[in-house]
Amino acid sequence: MSIFSWLIDGEILSEGAAVSYVNKDSNQVASGVISRDGILCKCCNEVFSMTSFQVHAGDEVHRTAALLTLEDGRSVLECQKQALKKIEQAKCDEPANGQLTVDETALKAMELKESELVVDDVEMDENDDTCAVCGDGGQLVCCDHCPSTFHLKCLRLENVPEGDWFCPRCCCASCGRSLYDPTIQTEILYCDQCEREYHSNCVPGSAMKYESSDNQFCSRKCLKIFRGLRKLVGRVNKVDDMYSWTLLRSEHYDQSEENSKLESVADLNTRLALALTVIQECFRPMIDPRSNIDMVSHILYNRRGEDKRMDFRGFYTVVLEKEQELISVASMRVHGSHAAEIPFIGTRSQYRKQGMCRRLINVIQQVLHTLEVQTLVLPAIAEFIETWTSAFGFQKLTAAQGIQLMELNIVTFPGSSVLQKPLTWLECGRKLTPVAGNSQYPLSLLIIFLSLQRNWPTSLS
Structure with missing residues (x-):
């Protein structure tokens, strides 16, 4: 599948549409027509990909999509933006909480049986129905903080833990204690690469490297x-x-x-x-x-x-x-x-x-x-x-x-x-x-x- 076949299938481009490569000086240096496999050049009757067509035109500026102009005045870059916007509108709803969810219409377009997509209209259990380690169901131990569940055998445990139990992913990656134990008064630090979390007093503050306001890392290796x-x-x-x-x-x-x-x-x-x-x-x-x-x-x-x-x-x-x-x-x-x-x-x-x-x-x-x-x-x-x-x-x-x-x-x-x-x-x-x-x-x-x-x-x- 090429970008052009994708744009044609999405009804953004028409097969056979005329296209010209206009260089940075606004001079037309090559022309052709759109095909599913690429651009059919008029001068040599060969099919090129976008970047190959740019090289064929003798240009070295790496803004190919913006410099390929259709007969209706749009650039290929504008067509790409139009297609991406169409995908978001057709396949995704964005509710107030900002989380993207798959739209039912898009799922039906994938030709799935309706029964495969139905979720019973009953109160949802707070925990998962499958083990977070092996992916299978059965008798499961539930984490007291997140929805994750586990088989005892996958946890390498013989008996169900007494009292509140927190899964390994809800525990400090350094000391192993719960990140959400109210008796531990400390900030939780998150590594943006390995995605592990730590008590701030388990990882010295100088060891968390901030590249920007959005990224921090627990080690030199993660950075x-x-x-x-x-x-x-x-x-x-x-x-x-x-x-x-x-x-x-x-x-x-x-x-x-x-x-x-x-x-x-x-x-x-x-x-x-x-x-x-x-x-x-x-x-x-x-x-x-x-x-x-x-x-x-x-x-x-x-x-x-x-x-x-x-x-x-x-x-x-x-x-x-x-x-x-x-x-x-x-x-x-x-x-x-x-x-x-x-x-x-x-x-x-x-x-x-x-x-x-x-x-x-x-x-x-x-x-x-x-x-x-x-x-x-x-x-x-x-x-x-x-x-x-x-x-x-x-x-x-x-x-x-x-x-x-x-x-x-x-x-x-x-x-x-x-x-x-x-x-x-x-x-x-x-x-x-x-x-x-x-x-x-x-x-x-x-x-x-x-x-x-x-x-x-x-x-x-």
């Missing part, structure tokens, strides 16, 4: 990972002569910002919309019965939920492309240096069984290894466990590993098992490089991350 990931967002990186990958993250933009920033954000959100169509092709919507939101779209758009288990702010989306045609997609969240998770990974039907998933997994492993992340985890249903273990080298969690991961907000699904894979240099050490000849991305990943080693705050451990 490094955060900076490394944010530096990669939007960069096009070459896998080989045919394929490239990009790290995406949903962003909001202000119309008062300069055009280059607006185009960058519109491009990110457009490609996320394309990525969502690929994931929806591979997975049925997963509706959370408590909030009635589709976890798939909220993870892809890194949205925040009302409680910890539905807080997906830390997610990024990794896409594999061939000449700007999106092929494979994975959602990824990094829980500090301890572990990273990929709850969703999918490939378009016509590209399956051609090694695309392996290419994307290799990219993810290499990036995580460079960031010094120790383990990669993912949920796998029974029929795919053999594939993940034999072909990709994943393993089932040991009891000790299960306990270590319990305090992390790992996404699990009913009927799935969490698999893990250590990230070793032998498997992940190959250097990745950005697209050749693209002056906007002149550094290799290795150089990017080496640059992060400079000027670390000495107060972080």
